[in-house]
Amino acid sequence: MNIEERNPTRKRIIESLFTLLVKKDYNDITVSRIIDKAELGRRTFYRHFKSKDDVISYLTKLLMNDFANTIVHNHAETQEGIITSYFEFWENHIDLLKLLNKAHLLYFIEDNFPQLIFEVALKTGHINNDIKEARALKEYEKHKYEFSIKLGGIWKATIIWSLESPRKSPIEMSRIINDIIK
Template sequence: MRAGMDIRILESKEKIAEAFFKLLEKFSFEEITISEITGLAQVSRNTYYRHFRNKLSILEFLSDELIEDYFFEVQQLREKDLEHVLALYFSFWLRHKSFVRVLEKQRLQGLLLDRLRQKLPDFMKSSSLPWHEKNGGKRELIHQLMIGGAWNIFTYHLENKKAIHPELLSQELIREMKDTLEKDAQRLFGADL
């Protein structure tokens, strides 16, 4: 549960969000009405508007909940090297692929990635990951590249129905990055890595 949020408020928001997502699985985002959402959730319009501005804010809420769950799982990792974090990233989103696929079908998957990108700097400040140093944001561009790159790899494998286990995918990615950087360091950067 989100820190500081009343349990009744959270339950009410989750009811609305679940109803909306059920509708989103069957109908287009544009077709779904507030009345349909409140009817399925069995809440009043006042309750709906007390918690959400519009349908997009429901997706932001659902995305934020997932992202917070992901960040929590990262903090719980025993081995916090890049290989294990990437494996967790791929396995986490694979567990939630139905959410990702619905967003993709609705052409709204960019919303999830934007929310992840927006929340990353705050997570980095409190993270115990070794590459999330308190260095004045000097690595923020690399972090953003990693988030976007890992997301693209995940969705590529999801779209192509590649059955690569998340741990093997992580190992393969790191091996390819290392090989490429070692082979091309002189040509790309004018120095050995």
């Protein structure tokens, strides 16, 4: 797994959970199995996470940080550049995306997708950090349906794309998406 996590204990826990997910159903994986695989104690696990769901939620935040870093690294300023960066990011994490899909865990991303993307926009400077929260909420309310339809469509296209063989390149996907949402 190619996730940037500076805390080695958290990284071991995350990697252990995903190693187990390759062979076991998520519902059959217990905290005990995770800590056995990670060769850690129970207290160590609970010092870092509240539950195995918390591990997945934390991983989602790490993924979105990586997505933000991809946007910054690519100097993506346009919609096309951001969408290309988005598919480059997922191409780099395709095995993880497929595993989350197979394990029926995509809802950890789906349920929070607008908020996660909003946080990415803040981190990349596409939304000014100085905007007051009330103003940001007012803007969100004004555009929430448009925002939800676009993000929902891009997310569904991401899942379809991840299952294709061969997959289209990030540039091809960006062109397809941009042609649709223009």
